[in-house]
Amino acid sequence: MALPDAPVASVEVDHIIVGAGTAGCLLANRLSADRQRQVLLLEAGGRDDYLWIHIPVGYLYCIGNPRTDWLYQTEPDAGLNGRHLRYPRGKVLGGCSSINGMIYMRGQARDYDAWARHTGDDEWSWARCLPDFLAHEDHHRLDAGADGAEAAEWARWHGHHRHGSTGEWRVERQRLRWDILDAFAQAAQQAGIPACADFNRGNNEGVGYFEVNQRRGWRWNAAKAFLHPVRQRPNLRVWTRAHATRLLLARGADGALRCHGVEVIHAGQRVQVRAHREVTLAAGAIGSPALLQRSGVGPATWLQPLGIETLADLPGVGANLQDHLQIRAVYRVQGTRTLNTLSASLWGRLRIGLQYLLTRSGPMSMAPSQLGAFTRSHPDAPWPNLEYHVQPLSLDAFGKPLHPFDAFTASVCHLNPSSRGTVRIRSPRWEDAPVIAPQYLSTEEDQRVAVQSLRLTRHIVAQPALAPFRPQEVKPGAQLQDDAELVRAAGDIATTIFHPVGTTAMGRDDDPLAVTDSHLRVRDGRGGRIGALRVVDAGIMPTITSGNTNSPTLMIAEKAARWILRET
Structure with missing residues (x-):
């Protein structure tokens, strides 16, 4: 009925x-x-x-x-x-x-194995969670008619590491690229971070373009x-x-x-x-x-x-x-266009709109972050504990205007923060917003990783692949060098990544x-x-x-x- x-x-x-x-x-x-x-x-x-x-x-x-x-x-x-x-x-x-940012990301196998140990229930292990990812996944690389070499490479993963093609949750590659992001990916490899073609195989260490929940250039929501x-x-x-x-x-x-x-x-x-x-x-x-x-x-x-x-x-x-707190380091560049200047003029915005209208590609098809990297904040870290979201744009804060100069943003977050916060109602009224207190960077460990991540960002940017673009650190500022200065700088420029x-x-x-x-x-x-x-x-x-x-x-x-x- x-x-x-x-x-x-x-x-x-x-x-x-x-x-x-x-x-x-x-x-x-x-x-x-x-x-x-x-x-x-x-x-x-x-x-x-x-x-x-x-x-x-x-x-x-x-x-x-x-x-x-x-x-x-x-x-x-x-x-x-x-x-x-x-x-x-x-x-x-x-x-x-x-x-949200439309990024398709499962996490690491160790996350789910830790849940299984925490609950005493093996149903939460990576091996038992993987079928539940596959049950609704519709991955573009397994489409009928996909490129033969690419399909063969991905078929190789159909054992321990697999993707699904019959579910409702569409996963596609992004429909644009940027010279400055390609250069950052090369610089990351020069800094010792390997290239990665698939962040969702259980170990996401590496650098590459994110895959996104889109269908033919449109957001694919739940x-x-x-x-x-x-x-x-x-x-x-x-x-x-x-x-x-x-x-x-x-x-x-x-x-x-x-x-x-x-x-x-x-x-x-x-x-x-x-x-x-x-x-x-x-x-x-x-x-x-x-x-x-x-x-x-x-x-x-x-x-x-x-x-x-x-x-x-x-x-x-x-x-x-x-929550994941991202530290947004901004670098001014020369000799290439970024979204800052590409969208600065009326003509530039019209071109971007026309490109999307005709091809469902270009900047209007962008996820908030296009290039990603997973790596370790320190060589002794037992697993990749940092995630980079790299963007061909910069601004003072979300909702603020883009900077009037070409720049990129390398946002980095600690994947496994030890800080803990609270959510509590402020009154019995359903209309009243709750009190949200994340208590970011409230542990020495999180502060230490924040400093290490900013130093690692500088190390990547100093690699030869980015040298032609003459990157100059705008935020937090190259003059900040000691640990105390960098912890304070992280507090000044970091923001939630909405997790x-x-x-x-x-x-x-x-x-x-x-x-x-x-x-x-x-x-x-x-x-x-x-x-x-x-x-x-x-x-x-x-x-x-x-x-x-x-x-x-x-x-x-x-x-x-x-x-x-x-x-x-």
């Missing part, structure tokens, strides 16, 4: 999914494939019908736009010398996949991939501009806590939606812990001062926040900060589980992956969907 066409005072379904972002779209697809299950997908934002969502360079017009972004900001951060940062989160169907093709299923309903205010939690006669549904503000009404089988939170590493806290699930020391009854005292809800995770982390029963178990079921603070409640988003990561976090979130959702179908 189809769900009602309009919201009413009370609705009953089998499954409620809170959040139609990266994970939520895939979950809705997989769960509604069973036509006996009534599925309701709730999205607080609107539809993904804004043109700039789909043009790759349109992230410039989506981030900071209340139509598509929650417009969060961090608290002033001591590690950033008192600065606060813009903290974009998707507020639209597709969630962050509608406004809504296009997983949701829109199945919107006509009679057992799937999607509510946009539906704000989940609290979970409907109650104790049974045996004292066990169970989630019976969600209270939602939709179309001007307060609606109670009841779930016969399960409620799944997929609102992201910021949204899910905030909803749990508003519902009385979280640290009692945070909730009680706000007048919220603590139903499950879970210290980990909103703790363990991890918050860990705030509802999974773990063993004896882990005091574990919010979910290894099957992502929410704990009750008494050694059991809250019935019919699961979290499926980047918040469940106990440690951040060594790379961009969007595609790992899809893998998590793929795995969880299988469990939900089997267990409910």
